[in-house]
Amino acid sequence: MAGDKTIWSVGGGKGGVGKSIATANIGCGLALRGKEVVIVDADLGGANLHTYFGIKYPEKGLDDFLKGRAVTLEEVMIPTGVDGVRLISGGGEFLGIANPAYSQKHKLISHIKKIEADYILVDLGAGSSYNVLDFFALSNTGIVVLVPEPAAIQNAYIFLKSFVYRRLQRVFSGDPRITEMIKDATDLRSPGSVKTFSDLCERISKEDRESALRALSEIKSFRPKFLLNMAASREDLRVVDAFKGAAATFLGLESDFIGVIYSRAPVKASARKMRPFMLDEDAKESREEVLSVVDNLIGKVRETPSAAEAGQVHEVFGYNDNVSHMGTVFHVQTEVQGGPAPAVETIVYNGGRIFFSRKSQWNELSGAMPGVSLKEFSARQHKAAIAAIRLNKITTRG
Numbered sequence: 001m002a003g004d005k006t007i008w009s010v011g012g013g014k015g016g017v018g019k020s021i022a023t024a025n026i027g028c029g030l031a032l033r034g035k036e037v038v039i040v041d042a043d044l045g046g047a048n049l050h051t052y053f054g055i056k057y058p059e060k061g062l063d064d065f066l067k068g069r070a071v072t073l074e075e076v077m078i079p080t081g082v083d084g085v086r087l088i089s090g091g092g093e094f095l096g097i098a099n100p101a102y103s104q105k106h107k108l109i110s111h112i113k114k115i116e117a118d119y120i121l122v123d124l125g126a127g128s129s130y131n132v133l134d135f136f137a138l139s140n141t142g143i144v145v146l147v148p149e150p151a152a153i154q155n156a157y158i159f160l161k162s163f164v165y166r167r168l169q170r171v172f173s174g175d176p177r178i179t180e181m182i183k184d185a186t187d188l189r190s191p192g193s194v195k196t197f198s199d200l201c202e203r204i205s206k207e208d209r210e211s212a213l214r215a216l217s218e219i220k221s222f223r224p225k226f227l228l229n230m231a232a233s234r235e236d237l238r239v240v241d242a243f244k245g246a247a248a249t250f251l252g253l254e255s256d257f258i259g260v261i262y263s264r265a266p267v268k269a270s271a272r273k274m275r276p277f278m279l280d281e282d283a284k285e286s287r288e289e290v291l292s293v294v295d296n297l298i299g300k301v302r303e304t305p306s307a308a309e310a311g312q313v314h315e316v317f318g319y320n321d322n323v324s325h326m327g328t329v330f331h332v333q334t335e336v337q338g339g340p341a342p343a344v345e346t347i348v349y350n351g352g353r354i355f356f357s358r359k360s361q362w363n364e365l366s367g368a369m370p371g372v373s374l375k376e377f378s379a380r381q382h383k384a385a386i387a388a389i390r391l392n393k394i395t396t397r398g
Contacts (some may be wrong), residue, residue, distance in 0.1 A: 007113070007120045008225075008297070009042075012145040013159030014152045015126035018229045019145050021271060022261065023123040025053040028278035029287075029294035031084030035118040038077065040088045042108075042127035042135045044100065047090030047117050053080040054274040062090035065111070068106050075113045078297060082125060082276065086117075091378045105131060112138060128162040137165055137170075141223045143258070148236035157246060161186075164197060164219060171218050179212055197252035198331055198350060201322075213331075216322050219252050227293060228260040236260075247331055249349055254320045259293035263288060295338070319382045323389050328396055330355070330389050334382035336374065344378045346385045348394055356385060358392045 006158040010023045019045070027037045041062070043050040050058050058078055064070045077086045100108070110118065124132050126266040138143045146156055165186050184192030185200045194200045197219060205212035224247070228240055240257050247253040261267070265288050270277035277283035278290060318335040341363060348356035360381060362374050369377065388394045 005115070005120060005142075006115055007122065007139040009122040009124055009138050009142045011045070011124040011132065011142060011159060012152070013128055013155035013157075017145050017152050017156075018261075019149045020049045020123050021052060021267070021277075022145055022227060023121050024049060025261075025276045025278045025286075025290050026294060026297075027080075027085045027119075027121050028082050028276045028281070030119050031082055032278070032291070033294060033298065034136050035084065035298075037085045037121065038088065038115050038117040039080075039085065040073075040112055040120065040122045042089035042116075042122050043089075043090055044131065046125055048122050049089060050078075050089045051222065052271065052276060053082070053087060055080070055087075055089070056274075057301065058089035059089075062108070066100060082279070082381045092122045102130070102245065104212060105134065109134065114240055124307050128159045131168065133163050133166045133339055137167060140222045140224055142222075143227055143291070145229050146239060146327075147230045148228070148232065148239045148283065151242060153239060154245070160224065160247060160253065161251060162198075164222075164253070167218060167222070168215055171214065173209065175211070177207060181207070190252055196250045198322075198329060202329055216252070220254070220320065220322075223254050223256065225258045226254045229260055230263045231260050232263055248331075248347075249354075254318065254333070256296075258296040259289060261289045261293070283314065319379065321382070321384050321386060325389050326392075326395075330394070332385050332389070334378055336378045342373070342374055344381055346381050348385055348389065350396060355396060356388070 004257050007021075012019055020041075023039060027039045028036045039049065041047045042063070043049070047061075050101050055078070056296055060070070060076045062076065064076050065073055070076045073088055076086055080087050112122065120213045122135055122138055124135055125252065126132075132217060144156055144160065146153065158348065168182050169179055172182065181192060181204060182191045182200070185194045185203075187193055192203075201212045202214055204215055208391065226240055226243060228236065231237070237260065244255050244257065247255050262285070264283070264286050266280055266283035267277050270280045277286050280287075318333065320334075321332045323330045323332055328350060330348050330350050332346070334344065337345070341361065343359055343361050345355070345359040347354055358381065360377075362377065366372070366374075385394070
């Protein structure tokens with residue numbers, strides 16, 4: 001099983017956005033789909049995930065592992081009362097757990113990767129400290145929890161930006177030239193500061209083209225997933241589109257939207273009762289929303305979508321390439337939106353500016369292209385934009 005497991009770290013930057021509640025209920029949703037789940041509360045120093053399973057005082061946890069009282073994480077797992085879900089609690093009386101030594105942190109990360117389960121969910125603390133960012137880097141598909149509130153959106157963006165540049169610093173740790181450029185890039189008062197990830201890549205390319213390509217490849221390998229939590233109405237879904245656009249334009253990140261959990265009275269009531277709302281009969285709509293999120297995460301196609309799902313933005317797929325032409329690196333992104341009104345949108349941008357944009361409605365075009373699938377058409381539109389760059393039809397001039 002160890003080779004087949006999937007790890008998702010759940011972060012978001014700001015405290016109070018519901019990461020722990022979302023993590024607990026996604027874990028329950030995975031279990032309802034027949035999966036074996038282990039949840040790790042990595043909010044070191046502020047752990048409270050156990051309370052959402054009705055556990056007031058965990059009998060063992062990460063403090064036992066970090067202090068050497070347990071050799072493996074298997075020894076500190078506790079049942080949650082939900083079949084298929086086990087918990088590794090971060091709660092404990094060990095003062096140093098909030099700021100573990102470098103060796104302790106990497107020991108913990110190494111052992112999390114050894115856990116045997118179908119899915120491992122790692123609930124992170126607030127902020128963008130190196131410890132939080134390094135736990136978020138456990139896999140290439142971390143989950144970022146958004147709430148439709150300006151400060152939370154800003155913190156989530158800062159969290160992702162910090163992650164991108166932390167990741168690059170780790171990749172180029174053996175090259176002082178590149179690490180200094182990355183450090184300057186994030187210092188707004190430095191003459192070496194940049195507005196976008198593509199600007200940084202262009203600057204690195206002037207020094208070392210291979211390093212620039214390596215940076216592009218590294219960031220392209222990471223694809224975060226966005227969960228909108230505590231939404232008040234469907235209007236709040238616009239936050240996701242704006243955030244995805246900012247992540248693509250300024251950080252070079254492709255991303256996926258996995259669903260929305262609306263703010264409802266049963267969700268709050270279950271939290272007060274110290275139990276996941278997935279176990280509450282009164283939270284039927286919220287349970288359906290979480291199951292939709294889970295199915296998007298594991299790639300399951302639901303035959304009969306619920307009314308709640310029908311009002312959500314469907315998961316997307318797409319293509320992303322960096323095209324170097326005449327000394328300029330263009331970013332070509334094509335996003336395919338599924339659902340009853342599928343659309344294909346291609347954007348070409350550089351340095352934070354968009355130089356080409358085309359959105360095609362598939363239902364209006366498919367009749368004229370018998371035998372061509374949505375995937376084939378989207379690939380064609382993407383390749384056409386790349387060809388237009390190489391034929392100088394899309395340039396930064398004019």
